[in-house]
Amino acid sequence: MLHNHLSGMDRLGRRLWQDLQRFCAEDLFILDKKGGWMTLKPTMTMRDLTVWPLANEQWLVFATDNLVGIGELAFDQARATPEEVGYFTARVALMELIASGATPMLLIDTMSGGDPKEHAYARRMLTGIRDAVAEAALPPTFTITGSSETNIAIPVTTLSLTVIGQVAPSAFRVGTSCVDDEVWLIGVPKSAPHDQVLREDSTHVSFSHVQQLFALAAVHEVLPIGSRGALAEAMMLAETTDKLRFRPKDLITTVELAPIFTKSAGPATALLVSGARLSQNPQFQVVIAQLPSVWLGDLEACDEK
Numbered sequence: 001m002l003h004n005h006l007s008g009m010d011r012l013g014r015r016l017w018q019d020l021q022r023f024c025a026e027d028l029f030i031l032d033k034k035g036g037w038m039t040l041k042p043t044m045t046m047r048d049l050t051v052w053p054l055a056n057e058q059w060l061v062f063a064t065d066n067l068v069g070i071g072e073l074a075f076d077q078a079r080a081t082p083e084e085v086g087y088f089t090a091r092v093a094l095m096e097l098i099a100s101g102a103t104p105m106l107l108i109d110t111m112s113g114g115d116p117k118e119h120a121y122a123r124r125m126l127t128g129i130r131d132a133v134a135e136a137a138l139p140p141t142f143t144i145t146g147s148s149e150t151n152i153a154i155p156v157t158t159l160s161l162t163v164i165g166q167v168a169p170s171a172f173r174v175g176t177s178c179v180d181d182e183v184w185l186i187g188v189p190k191s192a193p194h195d196q197v198l199r200e201d202s203t204h205v206s207f208s209h210v211q212q213l214f215a216l217a218a219v220h221e222v223l224p225i226g227s228r229g230a231l232a233e234a235m236m237l238a239e240t241t242d243k244l245r246f247r248p249k250d251l252i253t254t255v256e257l258a259p260i261f262t263k264s265a266g267p268a269t270a271l272l273v274s275g276a277r278l279s280q281n282p283q284f285q286v287v288i289a290q291l292p293s294v295w296l297g298d299l300e301a302c303d304e305k
Helices: 002-023 082-099 120-135 207-214 230-240 282-288
Strands: 028-031 037-040 044-046 049-053 059-068 103-114 143-148 154-167 182-186 219-224 244-248 271-275 293-301
Touching (some): 059 082, 082 103, 082 207, 082 219, 103 120, 120 143, 120 154, 182 230, 207 219, 207 271, 207 282, 219 230, 230 244, 230 271, 230 293
Antiparallel strands (some): 044 049, 059 154, 103 154, 182 271, 182 293, 219 271, 244 293
């Protein structure tokens, strides 16, 4: 029995080694539902997203965000309820994923803070995460999974989460801007600890605004603004699209307005929107009438060398 057992283990080891070699080759492999191998192509990084093409003509899209030091605990540097921490952290990753054209499928969180025996602090962060999921109009069956520290009392709030979605390549929005597109800033950039960031702030963009923008044929890309500010994000938007560059309007260099365009919008309180002749599009004007907005500049062709 011992000999037979070792022979079986030897065969299993050879198979695992062969499988590992296949996994480490140029393409990656996973088991499909029937026990066969399905090819995964190498991942791509596009702005703040990771994209993993599947063999079935679908792409997996990953968006991640994290937060440390904002909460109600002793070592937190800015004050906010755990519910707000969960809500705004989830909002960022969900907004980035949805703005790419992908449909969220799964959210994974890791969190710590407060008394691990009671789990109350973690539960409150999870409540905020669920609020963001509901606001994004995802179904009640949407999967949220993760883990929280249960052994050590942590005096500072920490939360990291990843949202995974799926999209057909033809529906993927990143890099679809065109030459002569206008680039608009929608919403007001705000971020803790310099600003008080509240859910009910009417100057924030919402998931509903993203859907309204995507319903317009003239809109090409929607890009949530992160900590780099609107101007840096506009330049990155142009760089993502081959052979384009961002040409800012003169107004963004004025002393009064310049700080707005370099200000963080960390919790995705503001967006960049690119599209064709948006300033002349009545439907676009209806959408942006709901929020503060400004025409930042245009996309032009890079000089050929």
